[in-house]
Amino acid sequence: MDRSAAQTPSVGGGRPSPVRTELAELMKLSGPVVISRLGIMAMGLSDAIVVGRYSATELSYHALGWAPSSVVVTMSIGLLSGVQVMTARAIGQGKRHETGAVLRRGIVYSLWIGFISAALLAVLGPLFLHVIGLEKSLADGASRVLLIFCLSLPGYALSVSASFWMEGLSRPGPGAWAMWIANAVNLGVDLVLVPGLFGLPAMGAMGGAWATTIARTFLAVFMLSYILFMPEAGSLGVFNKPIRDRASEAEQRRIGFGAGASNFFEVAAFASMNIIAGWIGGLAVAAWTIVLNVAAIVFMVPLGLSTGAAVRVGRAYGARDPVGVIRAGLVAFGVTGLFGALVGLVVWPNAAWISTAYTTNPLTLAMAIPALALSALMYFPDSLQVVCAQALRARGDVWLPTGTHLTSYIVLMMPLAWWLAIPRHMGIMGMVWSVVFASFVSGVLLLGRFWILARRT
Numbered sequence: 001m002d003r004s005a006a007q008t009p010s011v012g013g014g015r016p017s018p019v020r021t022e023l024a025e026l027m028k029l030s031g032p033v034v035i036s037r038l039g040i041m042a043m044g045l046s047d048a049i050v051v052g053r054y055s056a057t058e059l060s061y062h063a064l065g066w067a068p069s070s071v072v073v074t075m076s077i078g079l080l081s082g083v084q085v086m087t088a089r090a091i092g093q094g095k096r097h098e099t100g101a102v103l104r105r106g107i108v109y110s111l112w113i114g115f116i117s118a119a120l121l122a123v124l125g126p127l128f129l130h131v132i133g134l135e136k137s138l139a140d141g142a143s144r145v146l147l148i149f150c151l152s153l154p155g156y157a158l159s160v161s162a163s164f165w166m167e168g169l170s171r172p173g174p175g176a177w178a179m180w181i182a183n184a185v186n187l188g189v190d191l192v193l194v195p196g197l198f199g200l201p202a203m204g205a206m207g208g209a210w211a212t213t214i215a216r217t218f219l220a221v222f223m224l225s226y227i228l229f230m231p232e233a234g235s236l237g238v239f240n241k242p243i244r245d246r247a248s249e250a251e252q253r254r255i256g257f258g259a260g261a262s263n264f265f266e267v268a269a270f271a272s273m274n275i276i277a278g279w280i281g282g283l284a285v286a287a288w289t290i291v292l293n294v295a296a297i298v299f300m301v302p303l304g305l306s307t308g309a310a311v312r313v314g315r316a317y318g319a320r321d322p323v324g325v326i327r328a329g330l331v332a333f334g335v336t337g338l339f340g341a342l343v344g345l346v347v348w349p350n351a352a353w354i355s356t357a358y359t360t361n362p363l364t365l366a367m368a369i370p371a372l373a374l375s376a377l378m379y380f381p382d383s384l385q386v387v388c389a390q391a392l393r394a395r396g397d398v399w400l401p402t403g404t405h406l407t408s409y410i411v412l413m414m415p416l417a418w419w420l421a422i423p424r425h426m427g428i429m430g431m432v433w434s435v436v437f438a439s440f441v442s443g444v445l446l447l448g449r450f451w452i453l454a455r456r457t
Helices: 003-007 018-054 056-079 083-092 096-130 136-150 152-166 171-195 205-228 244-281 281-317 323-355 362-394 399-421 427-456
Strands: none
Touching: 018 056, 018 152, 018 171, 018 205, 018 281, 018 323, 056 083, 056 096, 056 136, 056 152, 056 205, 056 244, 056 281, 083 096, 083 152, 083 244, 083 281, 083 362, 096 136, 096 152, 096 244, 136 205, 152 171, 152 205, 152 281, 171 205, 244 281, 244 362, 244 399, 244 427, 281 323, 281 362, 281 427, 323 362, 323 427, 362 399, 362 427, 399 427
8 A cells, every 4th residue: 555645634534634623722721711710700700699689789899899909800810921821832842841930930920919919909999999989888888898809819819820820731620620619618608708697797798808818818729739749840840940031031021011901901991880880879880790790701711712822822932833823813713703702692682580690679680681781792802802812912912912902991991981871871881882892992903913913924
């Protein structure tokens, strides 16, 4: 038999195409990451449902106290994204032993980020809540909740570094199931502290904040312990003091600064929407919280896919494979776009059923249900823009996504939301329309940038 003929794949079998291989690798990596990211939101969902069913007023305290801390939480994810990207690049370059240095740098960054942000937010957060035009009782209740959330930030930052490092190694599984163990801890504490069981006083929103703090601290200890006891920790350089590499240090920080600034702009803009809702009224805050919480849960899937895209693009970029970079990006965009479209078709007709899971208050539901149905329009562009931004960063284009998020969410969305909600008297519906518009702008700009870079390859 001719050897070349024997090695040629048959029409019905043989080796899969590069696109199929890429899709399989993306799903293999992204699946556990999506589960982990959903675990992050499940923690917030548990708090919101338990607190919301206890009291709609307490849910408003919880939402407004969470809003400033969510800026730091999301910014921390961006600032530490260099851990994930640099680890993937090192693997692509065949330098597994250098990944330990990436982790050690990430842990140091985490400690700085966690403690400094907690201190600043504890001092400035309550002042901010009292000068933005909220009712005093609303600002007082939210401030008490915010101070508790501040205590969770160091542990959260450490858990992000550890999880990102594992994901960069293409081993997201341990972080995924650790997150859900932390969710069980969070829910258990919620059910005890929020209504006040076993003779404890009812803590409402403050109980939800304590549950999150305890769960995040547990997660950090668990993940770091897991890494220390990994059999291959030594060969990965975890215990070795790394040789000073200023170029790698600068690149890891540069990726983090770009992603952190981008996340800051986006989450600060969304946090400001709570303020606009607060100007409408306390029940409007509760209604907007429902819309935003559902959107955030949906967002965890493209956020997980963005990790898969970053690792796959980062590996191809580290291996100097431009065709692989393009293929990894396009496959990730296709999967993400399909998900965004399908989930919008699910949420739209089920808005009433979903909203009643959060509250039974009829006035809150009257605002939340139509707004949640309208929000289905934003899932497609919002999903695409986050995956595309991370793919661009993984291929070394750090600052363009930051500028895009600044333009879309700060320059366009925030003033548009205020104008539609307040002067135009559209309320929550106007706020949702502004998010839909900004998400489409961001998605178009980022996809256009990826297309331009692809044509230059």
